[in-house]
Amino acid sequence: MSNEKKTIAVELNPDMIRASMKLWRDSIDMKIPVADEFKIHFMQNRRSILERFTQTGNAWLMLLGDMTAIDDAEALLKLRREIEAFGTWAVAELKAIDRLRNDGARS
DSSP states (O other), X not given: OOOSOOOOOOXXXXXXXXXXXXXXXXXXXXXXXXXXXXXXXXHHTHHHHHHHHHHHHHHHHHHHHTOOOSSOHHHHHHHHHHHHHXXXXXXXXXXXXXXXXXXXXXX
């Protein structure tokens, strides 16, 4: 096995990641019109959906973490920050669910 660094040149469309984060967040927060069946699904499964959001955000960060921008390092850094913010939001929502559960258990 060679110690030579192997790279693959790729083109990344950051708008696809941004669109996914916005759609996922807006749908689970019911900021976009969805059928009643989906509203019920989002409410019943909010925790597991948010857990998957954090997993996906972490996977994106892992993938992007070792990437080097060829021509716009600031754009790559900005995308990483946006993904970190998405993950932070999802974790905060999970903590809010835990607080509600704990408050309900005390009542």
